[in-house]
Amino acid sequence: MTSPVVTSPAAARAVDLTKVYGSGESEVRALAGVTLDLNAGEFTAIMGPSGSGKSTLMHCLAALDTPSSGQVIVDGTELGSLSDKDLTVLRRSRIGFIFQSFNLIPTLSARENILLPLSLAGAAPDQAWFDAVVDTVGLRDRLGHRPSEMSGGQQQRVACARALVSKPSIIFADEPTGNLDSVSGADVLAFLRRSVDEFGQTIVMVTHDAVAASHCDRVIFLADGAVVDELARPSREEILEHITALQAAAVGNRRDTGA
Amino acid sequence: MFKLILRNVGARKMRLAMSALAIVLGVAFLSGVLVFSAGLSKTFDGIIQGTTPDGVVRVEGAESFTAGETGVSAATVTPDTVARLAALPEVDRADGNVDGFGMYVVDSDGDLLGGTGAPTLAFNRTEAPNMDGNNILTLLDGRWGKGAGEIVLDEGSAEKAGYSLGDSVKLLTPAGQLERTATLVGTAEFNGGGTAGATLIIFDTPGAQEVFLGGRDVFTTVALTAADGVSQSELVKAAKAVLPAGFEAVPGDQVVKESEDAMAQFLDVIKTFLLVFALIAVIVGAFIIVNTFSILVAQRTRESALLRALGASRRQVTSAILAEAFVMALFASTVGIGLGWALARGLAAMFSSFGLDIEGSFLNLTTATVVTSYTVGILVTLVAALLPARRAGRVAPVAAMREDTVPAKGSLRRRSVIGSIVIAVSVAAAIAGLAGVDGMPAAAWVGIGAFLSLLTVAVLSPVIGFPVLVACRAVFGRLFGASGRLAGENAMRDPRRTGATASALMIGLALVSTIAVMAGSMKASVDTVVDEQFAPDFIAQSVIFAPFSTQVGDRMEQVDGVATVSRQQMLDAKVDGHNETIGAADANFDDVSKLEAGEGSVDFGAGKAIINEDKAEEEGWKVGDTLKLAFPGGKKLSIQIGGIIRENSVVVFGINVPLEVVEQAGIQRQDNALSIVLDDGADPAAVHRALDRVAKPIPLIEVNDKEGFAESIRGQVNQLLYMIYGLLALAIIIAIIGIVNTLGLSVLERTREIGLLRAIGMTRRQLRRTITLESVAIAVLGAVLGMALGLIYGTLLQRVLKEDLTVLSIPFSQLLVFGLIAVVVGVLAAVMPAVRASRLNVLNAISTE
Numbered sequence A: 001m002t003s004p005v006v007t008s009p010a011a012a013r014a015v016d017l018t019k020v021y022g023s024g025e026s027e028v029r030a031l032a033g034v035t036l037d038l039n040a041g042e043f044t045a046i047m048g049p050s051g052s053g054k055s056t057l058m059h060c061l062a063a064l065d066t067p068s069s070g071q072v073i074v075d076g077t078e079l080g081s082l083s084d085k086d087l088t089v090l091r092r093s094r095i096g097f098i099f100q101s102f103n104l105i106p107t108l109s110a111r112e113n114i115l116l117p118l119s120l121a122g123a124a125p126d127q128a129w130f131d132a133v134v135d136t137v138g139l140r141d142r143l144g145h146r147p148s149e150m151s152g153g154q155q156q157r158v159a160c161a162r163a164l165v166s167k168p169s170i171i172f173a174d175e176p177t178g179n180l181d182s183v184s185g186a187d188v189l190a191f192l193r194r195s196v197d198e199f200g201q202t203i204v205m206v207t208h209d210a211v212a213a214s215h216c217d218r219v220i221f222l223a224d225g226a227v228v229d230e231l232a233r234p235s236r237e238e239i240l241e242h243i244t245a246l247q248a249a250a251v252g253n254r255r256d257t258g259a
Numbered sequence B: 001m002f003k004l005i006l007r008n009v010g011a012r013k014m015r016l017a018m019s020a021l022a023i024v025l026g027v028a029f030l031s032g033v034l035v036f037s038a039g040l041s042k043t044f045d046g047i048i049q050g051t052t053p054d055g056v057v058r059v060e061g062a063e064s065f066t067a068g069e070t071g072v073s074a075a076t077v078t079p080d081t082v083a084r085l086a087a088l089p090e091v092d093r094a095d096g097n098v099d100g101f102g103m104y105v106v107d108s109d110g111d112l113l114g115g116t117g118a119p120t121l122a123f124n125r126t127e128a129p130n131m132d133g134n135n136i137l138t139l140l141d142g143r144w145g146k147g148a149g150e151i152v153l154d155e156g157s158a159e160k161a162g163y164s165l166g167d168s169v170k171l172l173t174p175a176g177q178l179e180r181t182a183t184l185v186g187t188a189e190f191n192g193g194g195t196a197g198a199t200l201i202i203f204d205t206p207g208a209q210e211v212f213l214g215g216r217d218v219f220t221t222v223a224l225t226a227a228d229g230v231s232q233s234e235l236v237k238a239a240k241a242v243l244p245a246g247f248e249a250v251p252g253d254q255v256v257k258e259s260e261d262a263m264a265q266f267l268d269v270i271k272t273f274l275l276v277f278a279l280i281a282v283i284v285g286a287f288i289i290v291n292t293f294s295i296l297v298a299q300r301t302r303e304s305a306l307l308r309a310l311g312a313s314r315r316q317v318t319s320a321i322l323a324e325a326f327v328m329a330l331f332a333s334t335v336g337i338g339l340g341w342a343l344a345r346g347l348a349a350m351f352s353s354f355g356l357d358i359e360g361s362f363l364n365l366t367t368a369t370v371v372t373s374y375t376v377g378i379l380v381t382l383v384a385a386l387l388p389a390r391r392a393g394r395v396a397p398v399a400a401m402r403e404d405t406v407p408a409k410g411s412l413r414r415r416s417v418i419g420s421i422v423i424a425v426s427v428a429a430a431i432a433g434l435a436g437v438d439g440m441p442a443a444a445w446v447g448i449g450a451f452l453s454l455l456t457v458a459v460l461s462p463v464i465g466f467p468v469l470v471a472c473r474a475v476f477g478r479l480f481g482a483s484g485r486l487a488g489e490n491a492m493r494d495p496r497r498t499g500a501t502a503s504a505l506m507i508g509l510a511l512v513s514t515i516a517v518m519a520g521s522m523k524a525s526v527d528t529v530v531d532e533q534f535a536p537d538f539i540a541q542s543v544i545f546a547p548f549s550t551q552v553g554d555r556m557e558q559v560d561g562v563a564t565v566s567r568q569q570m571l572d573a574k575v576d577g578h579n580e581t582i583g584a585a586d587a588n589f590d591d592v593s594k595l596e597a598g599e600g601s602v603d604f605g606a607g608k609a610i611i612n613e614d615k616a617e618e619e620g621w622k623v624g625d626t627l628k629l630a631f632p633g634g635k636k637l638s639i640q641i642g643g644i645i646r647e648n649s650v651v652v653f654g655i656n657v658p659l660e661v662v663e664q665a666g667i668q669r670q671d672n673a674l675s676i677v678l679d680d681g682a683d684p685a686a687v688h689r690a691l692d693r694v695a696k697p698i699p700l701i702e703v704n705d706k707e708g709f710a711e712s713i714r715g716q717v718n719q720l721l722y723m724i725y726g727l728l729a730l731a732i733i734i735a736i737i738g739i740v741n742t743l744g745l746s747v748l749e750r751t752r753e754i755g756l757l758r759a760i761g762m763t764r765r766q767l768r769r770t771i772t773l774e775s776v777a778i779a780v781l782g783a784v785l786g787m788a789l790g791l792i793y794g795t796l797l798q799r800v801l802k803e804d805l806t807v808l809s810i811p812f813s814q815l816l817v818f819g820l821i822a823v824v825v826g827v828l829a830a831v832m833p834a835v836r837a838s839r840l841n842v843l844n845a846i847s848t849e
């Protein structure tokens, strides 16, 4: 086998990825052979029932977890051969993160939180870019505030700004709007959309919300650790239909195996 | 409820174990000191009881223990008297003793044996039994000696000095013929074992008489053994009838009591000294407990709230936490007491290197020790846990429903107000000390002020220390970028926690710095006093401040280049009814010491008493007054005051008399110090070498010039200083445990945050650095506050003790070293928590709820 082609247009790619938790009786196959290209400049949503392996896939792609087998390539680098230190450096320079909650360091102000990956790398921020990002998320007047002084929506927008400010090759977001009301959620989604459209950012988002997924260029459906389907620029209705179908299948499956 | 408590203790084993360690060490130190102290007393009591007969005939007024250091009465008992005593029907037997004080063994390397530790006792062996009817001595090897040429040593000393049977042992005698040798023919020990480190030189009666009494067939004391059925008081009463004037008969029980009391005075100093450090360790441990429980309570806010919501009363929540503290204290004290037993052996080993041997079999856990240790350990823990426990009880039931669980906190403002009042009180106490307000010694006022302010600053450290933390944040941020800044922020995130953790170190460093300033000032003051008042060219003294034979002075007078040797001796006397140590000096003393008369004449050749200015003022004495002096052995003298010396620190005695008074008082002539003045034009270095050659075979004697004299005092100060540092080290170690503990708990608490940091690109090394720097910030906070307080306390104490500590000297280089040590402490304390944090699995950390 030759090493994967480095000139792929994909910002990240998974090749026959599996992740197995536990062993024997209690073995769980969270990922059962996922092969996937995440294209640069696209806003991709990953959907699927609870326990289908969405978070696991994202963690493997984002260099937070190591797969049981298969390869992950981020921005042309194969992760399997990297040390913890290299992975850390890769995460802070080429990957952005937005988690569902607890995204910010409580002791730091919004500005410091946004600049944290750069400060950790000892890199100087690009002031113009910083200003652009801050204005896009509309946090200019909140920069001096600490997380405890901001609403959940504002906190998520700070997390978005932080993910963007280091100009990563790819941003991973695990249910970024899961804890927000619909208005704040819409704000955050609109912002993510704009960063793809205006800055050419690549974003991968796990979501349960059809409305959120309808902001995306591409929606990938996962079930039982495998990619089962995908849609390009779907509408909310299309997505809902798909989910219902998948759930029906899942219930059917369960009945089959349960019998 | 009880099940829950036990389960809680179980679930938090690691966290509790760390804070329990603070109690373990504190209790270990305490019980170690108690075991050691008890062993110390028992050792001496055993020896005293084992060596005292039913009754003793001795010189009137001789305090048995101090005798020998301040002169020996020349009064003696004849064999005739002994025979008459023995003939009494109440007396079974009477044995004449010859006690020779001030004899020393020179070891096989030519060095002094024993020295500063336990005394060297030289005496004749008799068949007199102790009051239990047993022999006083047990022969272990060889045989008893015959005549002045043969001796028996105690086994330990023979071994330490490197002598075996048949060797020729060099002895220094206290009076007359300076050196002599005797063949070692046997080894012995006190019946019942051990000598507590004392050196025993045992002669037969004629031998002792030849050595100590110029060969006269007389005795210094008589041991009386009662006939069957005769009580000690009947024995003594009967003996009185036949005693010569100037002698008294004393029951054995009284002698034992006198000796034990005298010994206790000395032992109590050691015990109190050690106990103070044990208590410091316990107090520092208490701070750690307060802190740990505060953190645990904070982390359990949800759980407490849930309990409250389910119907537990405040009291139940509070007592659940107190019960948890109790279980921990019980466990920690048990371990501590066991450790203390081992520590006592360590202390015994340390003291044995100073020449104080404690019988190993006396180092036991007594009921009193165990009870005291448990009581202190448990009480301190419970009191320390009380505040956090009450805080847990105050958690509102609704907190169970809240996302962010902020524990109920008393306002820092209330702390600040109360703290400021207490600080004001401490300042007032310090001012009272400086102003010399009556009622207490000035140093005690300052001590109270220091104690109050130390505890207050400990409690207020979150407020007072805040600027230090801000400075740390700025410096770390500048030096280490993001990880430094995060560390600074983390240290400031809960100033109470940081403050409480730092307080433990602060207490240790405050004490260390106070001592450093005092010691520095003491050394500087010694230098100044010596510089101003060391008038002769050289002073020869015993290294253990014991009196020595006048032959030393005779030999030094012969040295080329020596013009004058002025001799001084000290002696005990009763002055107008109460005991005083007085100085005696020859006619050259006032010239050699360049004494100035405040009133009258300070001429020691005039046959009159010379009084120190302070003493004269205190007693209201004037030139021309007559002093009535009484001496051991019963001699009484009247002497007129001839002059008053103007303020002078060389003359330490209030009352000074001409040297010829010593012999008139019936006290053996010896010297305690020699002041040596050189011929004009003599080469000081050459004469010093010649004097050293004289002193060489007499390792008891040290000849010092001005610089050497100051140096030797500085050396003694340093020795004490290092010992105190050593004892304070335990408090510092406990403080380090406190930091480890807090950091460990904080890391646990911040698991998610650490996961987030790692996810967004913090390397393991950066994470370790962040935690290390946070630890350093805590340590620096403790060090800065502690050293600042130490400086203030040290300076205040110097001010109120300025009679003796004339000069204030702040040892900046030492303080700098303490600061560096604090940083090292911070780094070391962070090792474990930092490693643990950097090993956290990023994913687990993120998904931890």
Ligand SMILES: Nc1ncnc2c1ncn2[C@@H]1O[C@H](COP(=O)(O)OP(=O)(O)OP(=O)(O)O)[C@@H](O)[C@H]1O
Binding pocket: A021, A022, A028, A029, A030, A048, A049, A050, A051, A052, A053, A054, A055, A056, A057
């Ligand atoms: N650390 C782990 N140990 C064991 N099993 C795990 C672990 N993490 C995940 N799993 C299992 O792997 C499977 C996939 O989990 P994953 O978290 O990826 O699901 P998900 O699609 O993100 O679900 P959700 O929508 O609920 O977040 C699940 O069956 C889960 O139980």
Ligand SMILES: [Mg+2]
Binding pocket: A054, A055, A056
């Ligand atoms: Mg998930």
